[in-house]
Amino acid sequence: MHEEWARQEMNGAAVGDRRSRRSLAELCARLAAQPQASFSAACGPAGRQAARRLFRRPDTSVQALLTGHYAQTAQRAAAHSLILVAQDTTSFDFSAHPTVTGRGPIDAHPQRHGLLAHAALALTPAGEPLGLLHLACWRRSVAAHGTTRTRRQRHPSEKESQKWGAGLAGVEAAWPTSPTAPTVLLIQDREGDVFAFLAAPRRPRTHLLIRAAQARKVQVPGTTPDPTSASSGTLLAVAAAAPVVGQLTVTVAAKRGREERTAVLTLRATAVTLLPPRHAKAGEPREPQLVWVVRATEVHPPAGEAGLDWVLVSTLPIADETGARQLVQYYALRWRIERLHYTLKSGCEVEELQHDTAEALEKALALYYVVAWRLLWLTYTARATPERPAAELLAPEEVAVLRRATKQAVETAPQAVRAIARLAGWRGYRSAPDPGVKMLWQGLRRLTDLVEGWRLATSQPPEAIQA
Secondary structure: OOOHHEEEEEHOOOOHHEEEEEEEHHHHHHHOOOOOOOOHHHHHHHHHHHHHHHHHHHOOOOOHHHHHHHHHHHHHOOOOOOOEEEEEEEEEEOOOOOEOOOOOOOOOOOOOOEEEEEEEEEEEOOOOEEEEEEEEEEEEOOOOOOOOOOHOOOOOOOOOHHHHHHHHHHHHOOOOOOOOOEEEEEEOOOOOHHHHHHHOOOOOEEEEEEOOOOOOOOEEEOOOOOOOOEEEEEEHHHHHOOOOOEEEEEOOOOOOOOOOOOEEEEEEEEEEEEOOOOOOOOOOOOOOOEEEEEEEEEEOOOOOOOEEEEEEEEEEOOOHHHHHHHHHHHHHHHHHHHHEEEEEEHHHOOOOOOEEEEEHHHHHHHHHHHHHHOOOOOOOHHHHOOOEEHHHOOOOOHHHHHHHHHHOOOOOOOHHHHHHHHHOOOOOOOOOOOOOOOHHHHHHHHHHHHHHOOOOOOOOOHHHOOO
């Protein structure tokens, strides 16, 4: 694939010298060109040795490897007034590689070992992935696995829920402090419904959007703090009784055994004050938090299927129906980071990586996160910016080979993506949906092979070299 993008992403990596950064760029470009190949096959013997040297350096960390990428993401985001940042955690199962040292438990099963990672992916309001702003990898303690200490017995510093606050801090660290910087809205699923996270210090232009999971005690602003009054109660109950502000039609993505469908949602919205937990420990925040709540409920769900019912909590003020609709639409884009992790596991097949140590796996994963973002970006930028030239996505020889192989025009980003997907078997009939990231990674591998064959065919023949 076009290597210029990889040079840009790795140019600011804190790995010591220009040669190391050049090696990183080459590794990223090769991994992106063959995302489903093994690490060794994609990088080649020289690339594998270069990676081994880099990963063994004590000053090479996940943060150091991604410093340049974070900066490039922030630079891309600077052109927008609002940026969405989706946070999500996933586990990588390396149980099939028992010789890897340093792995830890990833769930309740005692034999499943691997790594965990928490990422923050920047998106435009249209859903275009701009890159990562934070990535943390860690391993759980084998000795502590299966202990019976409850959550309340653990010190705040021992809780994995700190990852949300760490993600917030990481995003702000990668972000400029200029007053003209975009507003940032961090989006989390129900696991992020943590009071300490909601109450964590933030910059004035940084806001949170979380799907509620806890039946927290709340108070409606402007009312008396009497817990027996109708204005007090739990977050979920107050959200259910909030005034209706409008309706919104959304597309529900297809899943196994279920086709894509359209859902009409009723929107309710109100402002509430979240009260701190009764069992807050020393060092945990205790100040009540003013937030806005939107409940989105499906009007007529299909027979036999549970309808959509989201209760969203945000620090971003809601002034009217438009604000409530936007928050629901923004939350729906959180799915992009799940696609990122799907691309890592199914497209890049990172759980098949074979490195000697967990530390080396973490560093390899950091590079694959950039590769997975690039694949995701190629998929969605064609939809978000259909006027973008194909030359911004692919090298000239790749465009030429695509034209010859597919007999299609390859002038714009959507045409390039569709041509790549055709190499993987995408049929491209008039009513066909846009190709997804799976078709793209399969097509890219085929394109790499075709370009290599084209290079061999257009180079000097062996008899000319011998002469």
